[in-house]
Amino acid sequence: METKREELIAIVGAENVADDAQTLESYSRDQSFVAPRKPWFVVRPQNAEEVTALVIWANETGTPLVPVSSGPPHFHGDTVPSLPEAVIVDLSRMKAIKRIDFRNKVAVIEPGVTYSELEPALAKEGLRISRPLLPRINKSVIGSLLERQPTLIPRFNYSMPEPLRACGVVWGTGELAFTGEAGMGPLSLEAQWQAGGVQIDSKGPMSTDLMRLLTGAQGSMGIVIWASIKCELIPSVHKYLFVPGEKLEDLVDFCYQLERLRVGDEVFLLNGAQLATMLGAHSIDMQVLKQDLPNWVVVVGLAGAAYYPKERVEVQEKEVKRLGSEFGVEVLGALPGIPNAEIINAIAACSGEPYWKLKLKGGCQDIFFLTTLDKSTQFVKTMFAVAEALKYPTSDIGVYIQPQHHGVSQHVEFNLPYDPTNLKEVAMVKEIHTKASEALIEQGAYFSRPYGVWADLVYSRDATATRVLRTVKDIVDPRNVLNPGKLCF
Numbered sequence: 001m002e003t004k005r006e007e008l009i010a011i012v013g014a015e016n017v018a019d020d021a022q023t024l025e026s027y028s029r030d031q032s033f034v035a036p037r038k039p040w041f042v043v044r045p046q047n048a049e050e051v052t053a054l055v056i057w058a059n060e061t062g063t064p065l066v067p068v069s070s071g072p073p074h075f076h077g078d079t080v081p082s083l084p085e086a087v088i089v090d091l092s093r094m095k096a097i098k099r100i101d102f103r104n105k106v107a108v109i110e111p112g113v114t115y116s117e118l119e120p121a122l123a124k125e126g127l128r129i130s131r132p133l134l135p136r137i138n139k140s141v142i143g144s145l146l147e148r149q150p151t152l153i154p155r156f157n158y159s160m161p162e163p164l165r166a167c168g169v170v171w172g173t174g175e176l177a178f179t180g181e182a183g184m185g186p187l188s189l190e191a192q193w194q195a196g197g198v199q200i201d202s203k204g205p206m207s208t209d210l211m212r213l214l215t216g217a218q219g220s221m222g223i224v225i226w227a228s229i230k231c232e233l234i235p236s237v238h239k240y241l242f243v244p245g246e247k248l249e250d251l252v253d254f255c256y257q258l259e260r261l262r263v264g265d266e267v268f269l270l271n272g273a274q275l276a277t278m279l280g281a282h283s284i285d286m287q288v289l290k291q292d293l294p295n296w297v298v299v300v301g302l303a304g305a306a307y308y309p310k311e312r313v314e315v316q317e318k319e320v321k322r323l324g325s326e327f328g329v330e331v332l333g334a335l336p337g338i339p340n341a342e343i344i345n346a347i348a349a350c351s352g353e354p355y356w357k358l359k360l361k362g363g364c365q366d367i368f369f370l371t372t373l374d375k376s377t378q379f380v381k382t383m384f385a386v387a388e389a390l391k392y393p394t395s396d397i398g399v400y401i402q403p404q405h406h407g408v409s410q411h412v413e414f415n416l417p418y419d420p421t422n423l424k425e426v427a428m429v430k431e432i433h434t435k436a437s438e439a440l441i442e443q444g445a446y447f448s449r450p451y452g453v454w455a456d457l458v459y460s461r462d463a464t465a466t467r468v469l470r471t472v473k474d475i476v477d478p479r480n481v482l483n484p485g486k487l488c489f
Contacts, residue, residue: 267407
């Protein structure tokens with residue numbers, strides 16, 4: 001062990017190698033139900049050369065590496081080692097915003113850059129990115145996009161990994177590669193910029209699309225050292241509309257037509273419990289809000305940026321109200337009793353502390369998958385039926401439905417708050433998580449991000465995809481040093 005420690009110090013420096021009990025304990029578990037396991041060391045590289053050296057060292061010594069880029073709390077078990085004697089590769093020191101290109105609306109950043117750091121830097125240039133709902137202030141932008149977390153603006157979601165474009169990656173072999181148009185070389189961003197390259201096309205090199213191997217891979221294929229992110233203009237006029245409904249079924253046809261016409265920027269659905277959790281400062285406040293908020297609400301953000309912004313918003317507002325009239329739903333400029341500023345801040349800002357999903361009870365377990373909007377109502381019924389059968393208060397279940405890829409698919413997410421100090425409640429939520437996941441996948445839910453127990457549910461049903469993934473893994477990480485034990489590896 002001491003020999004390995006000295007070897008790691010030689011790569012990243014003594015101050016960036018940690019093996020004290022407190023640090024190792026903090027990386028040994030997360031908010032999920034994945035079995036805890038302490039790593040051997042935590043190392044914090046600062047550049048691509050150190051990452052490459054770590055991967056080469058891991059191959060030589062047979063040491064598992066677990067890449068981590070975001071700060072705590074973590075939720076899905078993907079950053080918890082599956083094997084003993086693993087080394088956590090914490091990329092949070094790699095914080096360079098390498099380039100912001102206003103003309104091509106693209107930013108190039110390192111994996112340690114968080115939403116709370118990137119957004120102010122982009123704002124100075126008049127740009128923004130489409131991001132997830134209320135991300136943690138220490139959430140890595142690249143980590144979020146590699147995980148395919150849903151983003152709020154479906155009309156900018158040209159493919160599922162959007163707005164992620166090209167990447168620099170150290171494969172499990174220790175080889176450096178660029179994906180997308182950057183893969184045509186040379187392997188130097190500065191040289192490409194001098195030649196006019198902008199790293200904006202995600203396809204490549206040549207006829208490949210290597211970036212697809214990295215998304216949803218939980219760090220098991222390669223370690224991303226930089227990525228280019230597609231940006232958008234900051235709107236000069238921005239307005240929100242709200243469409244309440246007694247039942248989810250009341251809003252489905254309206255949402256389908258809204259998404260088909262690509263009206264609005266932000267478009268998503270929440271139930272009252274989810275919105276109360278977002279807006280409430282504490283648990284009592286949330287319980288009061290639940291009584292006042294509608295059962296369901298569609299949030300529609302209207303925006304105008306470059307040309308005739310005011311007129312753009314006015315035209316879109318008229319169209320939303322026309323659709324509301326056509327489908328028999330009410331379109332509101334505000335929700336009763338809730339200041340618009342509070343709702344806008346909850347949509348447009350990063351989460352405060354504690355993280356918003358933990359505010360109600362201190363713990364939260366998520367179930368999420370992809371489906372189509374017409375099927376979402378049945379999935380909601382299934383989820384609530386499982387919770388009711390196990391005596392979980394369904395009034396606490398938050399539901400978030402996010403259109404993706406121009407509304408072609410929907411991210412459906414259930415949040416189950418619980419008290420982590422109450423062992424009976426922990427056991428109940430764990431059982432709900434397992435039984436609901438099994439029921440939902442049998443019903444047709446597509447778990448495109450198979451964390452933890454979902455991996456067996458997904459890969460046991462698709463032998464061909466499992467075989468292909470393992471073949472690819474053997475090519476890019478033949479020694480299986482990158483996050484072994486995750487997915488089907």
